[in-house]
Amino acid sequence: MNDPLDHDLALAAAPSAAPAAPELSQLLLHLLKGVLYREEDERLWASLLRLQARVREQAAVLLLDLVQDEAEGHAFLKSRPDPDEAEGAPRLPRLVARRPLSYPVSLMLALLRKRMAEFDAGAGDTRLVLSRDEIAELVRVFLPDGTNEARLIDQVDATLSKVVELGFLRRLKPTAGSGQTARQERSHYEVRRILKAFVDAQWLAEFEARLEGYRTALSGSGSEPGAAREATDA
Amino acid sequence: MEHATLAMLRERHPAWRLLASAHAPLLASFLHRVFVAPNVRVMNEADLAEALEDELYALREQIGADAYPKAASEYLNDWAAPDKGWLRKFYKPGTDEAQFELTPATEKAVAWLLSLIERPFVGTESRLLTLFALLEQISDGTEADPVKRLDELRKKRDALDAEIARVQAGELPLLDDTAVKDRFQQFQQLARELLADFREVEHNFRLLDRKVREKIALWDGSKGALLDQIMGERDAISDSDQGRSFRGFWDFLLSSRRQEELAERLDRALALPAVAALKPEPRMRRVHHDWLEAGEHTQRTVAQLSQQMRRFLDDRAFLENRRILDLLRGIESRALGLRQALPAGTVMHIDAMGAEIELPLERPLHTPSAKPLLAQLALEVGADEIDTARLFDQIVVDKARLRSAVQGALRRQPQITLRELLHAEPLRQGLAELVAYLELAHADPGSDALGGLRAVVDEAVQEPIRWQAHNAAGETVTRQARLPRVIFTR
Numbered sequence: 095m096n097d098p099l100d101h102d103l104a105l106a107a108a109p110s111a112a113p114a115a116p117e118l119s120q121l122l123l124h125l126l127k128g129v130l131y132r133e134e135d136e137r138l139w140a141s142l143l144r145l146q147a148r149v150r151e152q153a154a155v156l157l158l159d160l161v162q163d164e165a166e167g168h169a170f171l172k173s174r175p176d177p178d179e180a181e182g183a184p185r186l187p188r189l190v191a192r193r194p195l196s197y198p199v200s201l202m203l204a205l206l207r208k209r210m211a212e213f214d215a216g217a218g219d220t221r222l223v224l225s226r227d228e229i230a231e232l233v234r235v236f237l238p239d240g241t242n243e244a245r246l247i248d249q250v251d252a253t254l255s256k257v258v259e260l261g262f263l264r265r266l267k268p269t270a271g272s273g274q275t276a277r278q279e280r281s282h283y284e285v286r287r288i289l290k291a292f293v294d295a296q297w298l299a300e301f302e303a304r305l306e307g308y309r310t311a312l313s314g315s316g317s318e319p320g321a322a323r324e325a326t327d328a
Numbered sequence: 329m330e331h332a333t334l335a336m337l338r339e340r341h342p343a344w345r346l347l348a349s350a351h352a353p354l355l356a357s358f359l360h361r362v363f364v365a366p367n368v369r370v371m372n373e374a375d376l377a378e379a380l381e382d383e384l385y386a387l388r389e390q391i392g393a394d395a396y397p398k399a400a401s402e403y404l405n406d407w408a409a410p411d412k413g414w415l416r417k418f419y420k421p422g423t424d425e426a427q428f429e430l431t432p433a434t435e436k437a438v439a440w441l442l443s444l445i446e447r448p449f450v451g452t453e454s455r456l457l458t459l460f461a462l463l464e465q466i467s468d469g470t471e472a473d474p475v476k477r478l479d480e481l482r483k484k485r486d487a488l489d490a491e492i493a494r495v496q497a498g499e500l501p502l503l504d505d506t507a508v509k510d511r512f513q514q515f516q517q518l519a520r521e522l523l524a525d526f527r528e529v530e531h532n533f534r535l536l537d538r539k540v541r542e543k544i545a546l547w548d549g550s551k552g553a554l555l556d557q558i559m560g561e562r563d564a565i566s567d568s569d570q571g572r573s574f575r576g577f578w579d580f581l582l583s584s585r586r587q588e589e590l591a592e593r594l595d596r597a598l599a600l601p602a603v604a605a606l607k608p609e610p611r612m613r614r615v616h617h618d619w620l621e622a623g624e625h626t627q628r629t630v631a632q633l634s635q636q637m638r639r640f641l642d643d644r645a646f647l648e649n650r651r652i653l654d655l656l657r658g659i660e661s662r663a664l665g666l667r668q669a670l671p672a673g674t675v676m677h678i679d680a681m682g683a684e685i686e687l688p689l690e691r692p693l694h695t696p697s698a699k700p701l702l703a704q705l706a707l708e709v710g711a712d713e714i715d716t717a718r719l720f721d722q723i724v725v726d727k728a729r730l731r732s733a734v735q736g737a738l739r740r741q742p743q744i745t746l747r748e749l750l751h752a753e754p755l756r757q758g759l760a761e762l763v764a765y766l767e768l769a770h771a772d773p774g775s776d777a778l779g780g781l782r783a784v785v786d787e788a789v790q791e792p793i794r795w796q797a798h799n800a801a802g803e804t805v806t807r808q809a810r811l812p813r814v815i816f817t818r
Contacts, residue, residue, distance in 0.1 A: 125682075126682060126683045126685065127682045127683070128681045128682035129681050129682070133421060133422070158683075165638070165639040166639065170681060170682070171682070171683070172679060173679060189683040189685075190679050190680050190682070190683045191679075191680040191683075191684060192677040192678070192679055192680070193677060193678050193679070193680055194674035194676075194677055195674065195675060195676045195677060195678055196673070196674065196675060197670055197671040197672070197675045198670075200675045200676040201659075201663055203678070204656060204659050205656075207652065207656070208652075208653070208656045208660075211649050211652055211653055211656075214541075214649070215541050215542065215544075215545035215649070216538060216541060216542070219418055219419070219636075220421060220632075220636060221418075221419040221420075221421065223419045223426075235664070236660075236663045236664060236667060237667065237670075238667055238668055238670070239667070239668075260678065260680075260681075261681045266419075266424040266425075267424040267425075282426075284419070284424075288681070292678055292679065292681075293678075294648065294652075295648055295651045295652055295655060297676070297678070298652060298655040298656065298659065299655055300676070301655075301659055301675075301676055302655055302658045302659050302662065304671075304675055304676065305659060305662035305663060305666065305671075306662060308666060308671045309662055309665055309666060312666070312669055
């Protein structure tokens with residue numbers, strides 16, 4: 095008959111026995127799960143500013159670096175680059191997954207990054223919102239000439255969903271009054287500013303190098319169209 | 329006003345293009361009604377589209393079903409397109425809905441159209457006086473010679489003294505009605521123009537912002553020179569003529585003494601019969617609130633712009649941006665080369681935005697759903713104190729008691745109405761008991777619910793039935809129900 099009572103007591107005592115930094119735990123858990131945006135949680139952002147050093151310290155244990163952009167108002171944890179194989183250090187499992195990107199997705203990310211750079215250079219607005227058609231227009235030039243409209247749109251939609259899933263685009267909620275029939279065609283996407291932190295100069299340089307690699311492979315393998323283009327280029 | 333300039337304006341300026349547009353009457357009347365007249369600065373897409381839809385509906389009723397064939401939201405997007413520039417469409421932080429505001433060009437076109445509609449009369453006196461006052465301010469405010477300044481001040485004092493003396497002598501010169509109307513009309517016009525000007529002020533701030541950004545984006549010099557430039561431009565917005573004048577206005581209007589003074593004088597002016605005869609818009613009384621509201625909006629825009637600018641001017645971000653644009657040029661040209669043979673498979677990697685930690689033990693294991701067999705449960709005596717009173721508190725109407733009451737009454741007489749019965753045997757359980765009586769009365773004659781008795785219901789006669797009950801507060805209240813007459817017989 096005493097058992098339930100003891101159990102209750104144990105439960106009540108547990109919180110005070112834990113290390114008294116619920117704020118730090120909350121921060122670390124949030125950052126481990128994803129990006130912390132200032133505008134989404136001002137309170138947590140304020141505690142990040144206060145506890146920055148401790149967060150860095152704790153994250154370092156997991157081989158993660160804290161990336162914090164005060165001006166943009168976002169923060170996240172980033173994997174440290176893998177140690178050099180030559181050093182013989184054991185490879186540890188990565189905590190943050192590296193997502194493989196197909197060519198269309200990589201290209202769209204790069205083009206969106208460009209659009210954002212232009213947007214920043216041109217206007218004082220913070221939120222870059224593009225319609226699906228505008229995004230399709232960005233990509234169109236880089237697809238084979240023969241692509242028909244319907245296929246192009248299908249492909250753009252598939253790529254769009256992938257980029258939304260990665261977290262770089264956010265589909266706006268359709269407005270109540272407009273587009274009952276043509277909702278899909280009129281859907282709008284916000285290019286999230288976090289894109290700047292992930293698609294950075296280093297990433298783009300690597301992408302450029304890859305593309306260059308494909309190009310040389312294409313022309314070097316002696317395949318007919320590649321060789322022909324090489325000839326006309328020269 | 330050269331031919332070439334005007335030709336270009338007609339081609340490019342949104343205000344002129346609006347006037348030349350076939351939609352001008354719709355545009356101007358609608359935007360005036362929605363934005364200008366009620367001093368609305370920003371409106372969200374759904375509300376604006378709904379208002380336009382109503383307007384279009386009314387117009388189609390009036391001029392024919394095919395007058396304006398497109399849907400409201402299409403018109404709005406059309407009007408906000410860069411080649412039209414009659415509305416500004418943007419996304420505010422914190423909402424997924426597009427917002428619209430008037431561009432200064434539209435406001436100008438609307439104001440010009442308004443001026444075409446005749447005014448009752450055109451006052452010239454007050455304008456001349458205003459001009460004089462302005463000149464006076466300029467010359468007084470720039471006079472550096474103390475002797476002349478004192479001279480000027482003494483002259484003013486003498487004039488004031490003379491006026492005081494005249495009033496003391498009982499001579500009160502009053503403005504006549506025409507002069508009052510003249511002045512008030514000008515006040516009204518300037519007050520409206522001021523509201524319109526805010527949009528232009530905001531627009532100019534945006535232009536300034538854009539100019540600075542462009543300059544920086546195209547910067548081709550050394551980093552040191554760039555930093556000099558950045559430092560120089562940092563306050564480009566608030567230190568411009570526009571910025572200073574706006575701040576002056578804002579400080580003036582924000583003083584509470586000024587506000588009270590304004591409100592008081594406005595009230596007095598509006599109370600004058602001559603002014604009332606002009607039928608000023610009711611909004612005029614609150615025009616200083618409108619100014620404050622519009623000014624606040626501008627203020628916010630400026631604050632937002634300079635914050636944005638700081639972000640853009642962040643040295644690191646700026647240099648990264650340049651490198652990124654260079655890289656993107658390379659990527660684009662290579663991607664064009666790969667158009668006919670798109671790379672397949674994985675091309676790049678990107679880090680996820682967080683660690684997806686899925687602990688195997690966190691996953692719920694399969695649990696077969698167990699059917700509890702209550703029959704096999706052994707009940708144990710609990711030590712817990714449970715308030716069992718609630719279980720017994722529910723109303724159960726004892727029908728046997730009711731039946732015996734009816735039977736008892738019928739022993740004395742051949743028939744009795746429910747009302748008479750309840751007079752002798754008042755309801756103890758309120759409505760529930762009454763319903764139980766009715767249930768007895770409607771019981772199938774074949775059943776033994778009534779114990780060999782019968783009941784007739786006379787739908788033609790309504791009988792009120794009263795009883796005493798307790799309300800939630802425990803006080804005794806009388807309740808009443810009206811129902812068809814029920815007669816019990818042997």
